[in-house]
């Protein structure tokens with residue numbers, strides 16, 4: 001089946017939508033008009049609306065347009081992900097956590113790992129699997145948090161059920177240990193599932209985001225959609241939300257020009273990561 005053909009957005013309408021999306025989500029869609037069209041037109045059809053102007057009025061309705069805003073954002077986000085997409089970075093997180101666990105003095109300390117822009121949950125569960133493996137023979141308390149702007153992604157992540165195709169990269173050993181056969185595929189095993197919680201959160205609105213006191217923030221393949229000054233501001237916010245000594249892990253090559261007097265590079269050459277001083 002070919003890609004559906006959508007009517008073209010006029011040159012007059014285009015900048016309005018690009019600006020609205022960047023203001024709302026941070027995502028820069030300039031030069032990607034087809035992504036915008038493929039996102040907007042299915043929503044127009046779903047709402048039974050025939051003109052873009054009318055749809056814009058619906059979105060602009062403040063509170064009343066909120067649900068439709070969420071549906072449109074959901075449609076426009078790229079939720080590509082896979083388990084252990086960057087396994088070496090995850091193993092480095094495991095090593096860091098093991099060291100942290102030996103250093104913390106409080107017996108009941110709970111380690112917190114945050115996967116930001118977690119899509120359908122694969123990144124958060126992969127981090128949880130690595131953490132479970134590193135803490136196999138300890139009674140260290142820990143939890144993983146996954147957040148994303150997309151409500152449908154968060155619902156999927158919370159269910160934690162994946163198809164055969166989605167778990168192809170998982171080793172046999174991990175499949176046996178961390179998954180259970182379910183009616184619709186493979187469900188995350190309940191012991192691991194209860195260590196991981198999910199929520200919607202917009203990186204554009206970090207001032208109102210409740211998550212603080214993190215030991216690790218893992219954010220990969222999300223900041224690539226944003227303008228540089230916004231990326232730098234998000235990273236400064238992350239530093240605020242990390243504990244002293246906490247670890248920030250980005251995707252390879254992301255935010256090359258960010259610098260902050262509050263962090264030092266960690267494992268340069270091996271990782272794109274920083275520790276809070």
Ligand SMILES: C[S@@+](CC[C@H](N)C(=O)[O-])C[C@H]1O[C@@H](n2cnc3c(N)ncnc32)[C@H](O)[C@@H]1O
Pocket residue numbers: 025026027077078079080081082085116117118119120123147148149150153201202203204219220221222225
């Ligand atoms: C390409 S996926 C990356 C998923 C995962 N981090 C990985 O590397 O496999 C990008 C994710 O970022 C999310 N995202 C985009 N803009 C966001 C924003 N403003 N706030 C939070 N999440 C956002 C999207 O919904 C999507 O799930």
